[in-house]
Amino acid sequence: QSRLVALRERGLLLCLCSRNEPDDVFCVLRRSECVLRAEHLAGHHIRPLLRKSEGVAALASGLGVGVDSLLFIDDNPMEVAE
Numbered sequence: 001q002s003r004l005v006a007l008r009e010r011g012l013l014l015c016l017c018s019r020n021e022p023d024d025v026f027c028v029l030r031r032s033e034c035v036l037r038a039e040h041l042a043g044h045h046i047r048p049l050l051r052k053s054e055g056v057a058a059l060a061s062g063l064g065v066g067v068d069s070l071l072f073i074d075d076n077p078m079e080v081a082e
Contacts, residue, residue: 001035013042013063015070017055022046053082 008014029038045055060067074080
């Protein structure tokens with residue numbers, strides 16, 4: 001998390017794409033041990049039934065950039081392959 005925040009401080013835009021419940025996601029981001037905060041995010045797409053590829057495309061569109069300008073990081077190889 002601290003590396004992501006450091007990248008943000010260098011000018012990169014951080015976005016979050018999640019299939020969790022929005023309240024759960026923002027609850028985690030408010031925890032005292034969490035370095036990454038909601039205010040660090042340039043955008044988010046959080047929907048339980050979300051296909052992450054659709055969420056990433058929506059984030060890119062909202063930011064006015066192509067998906068080729070984004071770096072997608074996920075701990076699930078299936079999500080990355082999609």
